[in-house]
Amino acid sequence: MSSSDPIAQASTEQHMPRYYAQRASEYERVFERPHRQPNIATLQAWLRQQFAGRRVLEVATGTGFWLPAATAEALSWQCTDINPEVLAEARAKPLDFERVKFQLADAYALNLVPASTPSPFDAGFAGLWFSHVPVSRQAAWLQQFHGQLQAGSCVVLMDNRYVEGDSTPIGRVDSEGNGYQLRQLADGSQHEVMKNFPSEARMRELLGAQVSEFEWTELDYFWTLRYRLR
Template sequence: MSNSDPIAQASTEQHMPRYYAQRASEYERVFDRPHRQANIATLQAWLRAQFSGRRVLEVATGTGFWLPAATAEAQSWQCTDINPEVLAEAKAKPLDFERVKFQLADAYALDLVAPKAPSPFDAGFAGLWFSHVPVSRQAAWLQQFHQQLQAGARVVLMDNRYVEGDSSPIFRIDSEGNGYQMRELSNGSQHEVLKNFPSEARMRDLLGAQVSEFEWTELDYFWTLSYRLR
């Protein structure tokens, strides 16, 4: 099914922060699925190694499921999210709050580092966020994220793979190529969520000559990408 109405896309985007705010207390149930535990353990160890000794800016922290592992050896970690509800869940995690800080911020309007000011961040992370960025905004989002980081910074993106019979079905695709899932919260409310599943080729096209050390990996239920900014 296709829907070309840009107003419908905008409405879904505007609704999604409220959906995740309402889902905050039940979000992490998705990580309880037994068949995903091996992948999750692999990712937790990998994230810990990726950010060892680094000063990290994280976009769309959400409830902070990955934080205990990812921050374990980091020098510092700045969490950001647009929703105070999800950050409240993240702050309840067992973390070193001398190193891990929290700030409300819009992922599409990051302003932690002023234009032309030196960045304190030598690494960036976005976990399970990029799949919610519309196709038309992906390049611009990456650019403004990179602008918050130092030259040569390590960037890690991580997200879901689409697995038939396990992932929520895509019930419609708009004219831009964005997919949409229909999700239900425990209170029975239904919510349309934009959800894309980019390929390695798509990410290479988006990043091009901006990056080096491009490393794409596919696990059973997740993909990871790490690269260095030039």
């Protein structure tokens, strides 16, 4: 099914943050699915390595499922999310709060590092976030995220792959190619959530000459992308 109604797209996009606020206490059930455990363990070990010795800016931290592993060897870690409800869950994790800090921030209006101030961050991370960025905003979102980081920073994005029969089906696709899933919370409420599954080719096209050391990896249920900013 396809829809070209820009108002429908905007309202669904605006609803997305509220959906995750409502889902905060039940969010991590998605990581309990037994067949995904080997991938999750692989990702946890991989994230720990990626950020060893780094000063990391993370967007859309959510409930912080990846934080215990990912922050283990980082020098410092700035978590951000638009929803206080999810960051409250993240703060309850066993973390070194001397190194791991939390701040409310809109991923589309990051202003942690004012222009003209050198960035303290030499790494960036976004887990299961990029899939929620509309196709028309992907390039601009990447650009402003990169703008918060030092030149030469290591950036890690990771997200879900679409797996037929396992992923929530895409119910409709809008005119710019965004997919939408119908999701249900434990209280029975239903939510239409935009969810995209970008290919390696799409990410190469978006990042182009801005980056080096582009490393795309596909696990059964997730993709990871690591690159270095020029």
